[in-house]
Amino acid sequence: MKIDFNKNNDGLVPAIIQDATTKNVLMLGYMNEEAYQKTLDSKKVTFFSRTKNRLWTKGEESGNFLNLVNIKNDCDQDSLLVMVDPVGPTCHKGSDTCWNETNEQSFGFLTDLENTIQNRKENQDDEKSYVASLFRKGINKVAQKVGEEAVEVVIEAKDDNEKLFLDESADLLFHYLILLQAKGYKLNDIVAVLKSRV
DSSP, rough: OOOOOTTTOOOEEEEEEEEETTTTEEEEEEEEEHHHHHHHHHOOOEEEEETTEHHHHTTTTSOOOOOEEEEEEESSSSSSEEEEEEOOOTTTTTSSSSOOOOOOOOOOOOOOOHHHOOOHHHHOOOOTTTHHHHHHHOOHHHHHHHHHHHHHHHHHHHHHHHHHHHHHHHHHHHHHHHHHTTTTHHHHHHHHHHTTTT
16 A cells, blocks of 8 residues: 655654444544554554654553554545554543544434434323334334334235335334334344344
8 A cells, every 4th residue: 555654744644543343433643654554563553643753552551552453545645544443432531532422333314213213212292203102002012013014024025016115124124123212222232233143
């Protein structure tokens, strides 16, 4: 991999640190050629500290290392995306990221949908909410809806109407997310089980 360490006349390139699993950005540091090579050799992310004016392996004092997964170079060959497996919090102030965010797995729209479902669960007195009405009816009704939707997905899978198949699949996933929360779980809990099987 060719990296242009001399583009900015200081021998440094920015290194964006991203959790390889959650895909969250954890921090930004700078590497010179020596820090880059040490990172490759040790498999622990090492930066060039501009304040200390020396190489600095993240975690050398705290034990909160950034274990290297892989490194990618950008299209201009002057910045790096460093994928890591973090050990403990990344920020020196003790938070998961240098933006004071929790480093949790997010599923984009599905996480937003989970949050909406959780809101409806917590506000079951909303008479206009279909989700709140399901929670009010209890676990048996929620589970029944998942079963009904699963049967409809199977039926549509055997036919040739792709729109109906996708519609029923969306209904199944939606009701399954409701069932998960009715039981006190979220998608991250299912992901953890799947990971344990790999």
